[in-house]
Amino acid sequence: MERNLHKQLGNMKKSLFDQGYLDEQFIQLEELQDEANPNFVEEVVTLYYRDSARLIQNIEQTLENNPLDFAKLDNYMHQFKGSSCSIGAKKLKNECTQFREHCKTGNGDGCKRTFQQLKKEYAALKKKLEHYFQVP
Amino acid sequence: MDASGVSSADGIMEEPHVLAVDDNLIDRKLVEKLLRNSSCKVTTAENGLRALEYLGLGDDRQSSVTDNASKVNMIITDYCMPGMTGYELLKKIKESSNMKDVPVVIVSSENVPTRINKCLEEGAKMFMLKPLKYSDVKKLRCQLMQCRG
Numbered sequence: 001m002e003r004n005l006h007k008q009l010g011n012m013k014k015s016l017f018d019q020g021y022l023d024e025q026f027i028q029l030e031e032l033q034d035e036a037n038p039n040f041v042e043e044v045v046t047l048y049y050r051d052s053a054r055l056i057q058n059i060e061q062t063l064e065n066n067p068l069d070f071a072k073l074d075n076y077m078h079q080f081k082g083s084s085c086s087i088g089a090k091k092l093k094n095e096c097t098q099f100r101e102h103c104k105t106g107n108g109d110g111c112k113r114t115f116q117q118l119k120k121e122y123a124a125l126k127k128k129l130e131h132y133f134q135v136p
Numbered sequence: 137m138d139a140s141g142v143s144s145a146d147g148i149m150e151e152p153h154v155l156a157v158d159d160n161l162i163d164r165k166l167v168e169k170l171l172r173n174s175s176c177k178v179t180t181a182e183n184g185l186r187a188l189e190y191l192g193l194g195d196d197r198q199s200s201v202t203d204n205a206s207k208v209n210m211i212i213t214d215y216c217m218p219g220m221t222g223y224e225l226l227k228k229i230k231e232s233s234n235m236k237d238v239p240v241v242i243v244s245s246e247n248v249p250t251r252i253n254k255c256l257e258e259g260a261k262m263f264m265l266k267p268l269k270y271s272d273v274k275k276l277r278c279q280l281m282q283c284r285g
Contacts, residue, residue, distance in 0.1 A: 025267055028267070028269055028270070029166075031270065032166070032169045032170060032173060034173065037169065040169065043165075044162060044165060044166070047161065047162060047165060048162050051161050051162065078216065079159075079160060081245070082160050082162075082163065082245050082266070083160060083161075083162040083163070085245060085266070085267060086160070086162045086163055086166055086266070086267045087162065
């Protein structure tokens with residue numbers, strides 16, 4: 001029975017990597033986990049979602065301003081990108097980069113479009129990781 | 137003489153004390169674990185001001201009565217931080233008479249050559265890209281051993 005669970009976990013992880021949700025950095029996180037901190041990865045991911053929720057909200061609000069404050073947006077996104085990178089969230093990292101490019105060129109519509117996509121990816125990854133951590 | 141960060145008879149640092157400065161919560165947690173797993177004592181600070189206060193270099197004269205500074209063997213700081221950047225923090229540390237010889241490592245998520253050169257010229261020991269890995273910390277440990285040796 002245990003072997004099946006192990007396999008399930010392994011398959012889930014493999015698909016997360018194959019589908020480009022996660023990258024090498026996630027493995028680094030897993031390597032940090034030890035007996036002293038057996039739930040380290042889950043803790044970091046939980047912290048990430050809590051901390052970045054605030055950033056997402058800030059970006060959302062700032063995108064409603066007229067005219068858009070691209071410097072502010074870029075600043076928020078820099079922080080969000082940093083955290084996303086640190087947990088190995090590959091797709092999110094790429095969306096962040098694209099968003100920042102739009103900020104540089106002052107492309108408000110581009111920012112808004114990318115942000116919508118980003119939010120989708122963010123929510124999708126959250127679900128997948130919640131599922132992943134539920135496997136005992 | 138206190139026990140922290142003291143080298144044993146053969147000059148190898150037992151448990152170096154590292155001050156890690158980063159405004160990003162996730163990165164602070166990661167660097168702390170990385171360093172602790174590598175047998176380092178870690179103190180974290182969320183910005184340059186707090187770091188300076190910890191080192192007794194803050195503006196508040198009272199904070200200079202501290203021997204935290206003497207225990208710190210290395211400072212790792214993020215470059216991009218609000219208020220005081222890692223570069224500015226580096227400068228302040230290099231200006232201080234009792235901290236200027238402590239190795240300062242700058243980390244950044246962005247690979248900007250002018251930024252890197254600027255930091256190295258100001259006396260940073262190393263510049264590393266975030267997120268840090270075990271191999272990076274290994275390099276840092278070696279640096280520390282060279283410093284004391």
